[in-house]
Amino acid sequence: MSYKNFPMVPRVIFGRGSFNQLSELLSPNRLSNAAPFIFLVDDVFRTEINVTSRIPISYQDRIVYVSTKEEPKTSQVDALVEDIILTSKERPSGIIGIGGGSILDLAKAVAIMLTNEGNAEDYQGWDLVKNKAIYHVGIPTISGTGAEVSRTTVLTGPTRKLGINSDFTPFDQVVLDPEMTNGAPKEQWFYTGMDCFIHCVESLKGTYLNAFSRTYGEMAYNICKEIYLDGKLSKKEAQDKLMMASWHGGMSIAYSQVGVAHAMSYGLSYLLGTKHGIGNCIVFNHLEEFYSEGVKLFKKMVEIHNIKLPTGICADLSDKDLDTMIGIALSLEPLWENAVGKNWKKIITPKKLKALYIKM
């Protein structure tokens, strides 16, 4: 048996207001005055002066606002990289992602593609990246995805939705400032937090689980219950703890994998463009068969927070579309093996997935 040598984020700062220390974190990493820091920032912050005015811009540094209405695409990464190369005198000193999972994944992918030839789609898979990425920093503004700590960056390419999984993917620096999540709309707060809850369930119920993943996963799972079920924490405490749950939930997947909800949600995203957080929730709501206790708790949380999950999103799909979704979902073999075991192909058939999809 051979174990993975897991790369961890080598530097993390945690604290309310720690975003204000960004300048002192970046300065020692500036390569030259002509080598800019590029800030990839979620477009929703364009008018948030409280955030933008605190982004430390010097010399040739640039803020690039990026819409996250759609899930991140390989073509979007390629376009960003081309733009950065064309507008920078020298290779950038670093890429700083400020936003949710989409922005964090884009920042990781852009940092990789600035030192690796070809197109982003060439690197979708496991351990295909050849060269170290440039210095990259992740600053989450919503909690739950685990993108701040993971060794993947999930992208929709021309033929599949799949991450760039590599030892060079993790951020060099993460800033965990719970105040940055102040402005998250309630529904997004719910769906993104549920991303954490759901991947903890998938990790804890998976066949790949070991003590490393279990201890991180249980911690994050319990925090999600404390926040979304018990609801006794103050707003600040809940923000602080949810940011840590996201971190620990991401660490939980280091040695395990996600499972059925993520695999099927990738199918929804690929075909319908469904965003990751809400897609997970739409799928997970129908997975009692695989995760009975988790789904029971999830339904309670949906009720407590008065969330209206979309329904009927697959009702009008053609057989061809359904087959496309099923194909995407089934291609994620490690997820199914983790969820159901080595013989998963005997249990998880296209027919079974079709029956599940048309309920959604």
Place this chain on the structure above:
Amino acid sequence: MSYKNFPMVPRVIFGRGSFNQLSELLSPNRLSNAAPFIFLVDDVFRTEINVTSRIPISYQDRIVYVSTKEEPKTSQVDALVEDIILTSKERPSGIIGIGGGSILDLAKAVAIMLTNEGNAEDYQGWDLVKNKAIYHVGIPTISGTGAEVSRTTVLTGPTRKLGINSDFTPFDQVVLDPEMTNGAPKEQWFYTGMDCFIHCVESLKGTYLNAFSRTYGEMAYNICKEIYLDGKLSKKEAQDKLMMASWHGGMSIAYSQVGVAHAMSYGLSYLLGTKHGIGNCIVFNHLEEFYSEGVKLFKKMVEIHNIKLPTGICADLSDKDLDTMIGIALSLEPLWENAVGKNWKKIITPKKLKALYIKM
């Protein structure tokens, strides 16, 4: 308010038998055939062929067996560094510590002192190290100290017991192989595990606590209870989980601090040479006033595992000796501030510590 930018161990491998992958982990880090890897190994393994035969020795690599009957000393670090410099053709490729907290701390300190001038005692304190240490790897063979993940290396110097706390202290690579803890004697298993339990109590009850430290601390605390109180886990499960508790417990101190037990235990070690794990237990047993719930649980664990804590170790000490111990304990200001608050000097007087010490 300014927050610490915490350095994390950038690479970790976890799994039963992962020690067998040591060669593949080290190889890419070999600088040249004349730049050896130096393995600092606890002397108790000298006759453990199952361990020694699996240490991957090539070229000029050397195993140095180190006795851990005493707590690690700055003079011991200096002697090891001198020996390594005199016997190696080139600066070593790396230092690999295989053992408990003493060996791990020695490995970290030796790696630092190979690139920094002067003597180890010059660096006891906070952020005094100037140059990056050489590549260093930690492989714990007993669980609880957190030395595998911390940014300190605690040493007894000529004038004090104090760590070399720096961003260069943490290991570059940690190997968490729970099978390596197979041979730990029961009493040592208990005392070292209690090191974890006690520093979690100190962190969780401290004034420095934030959500980062709290979530790690609670996880480790709960695992300790599961192992030492409930006792329902299989031997393997307990080994696996205790190794993770040690890791998480160490992370918990990143943003907080230890407290009363550690401060007073340092005094015992300095004067009497009491080993850290047992010293913590001897002190903690008398700290109901500060940690009532923790001490209650601790006493139960002592009873369940039929541990005979030494008593009367301070009974015959002179006033001068007691004053020395009290001086060492009181010098650890951050620990007291964490434990009791900014006004700790009003509460923690030499008289109070004397009354506690003479009960031990």
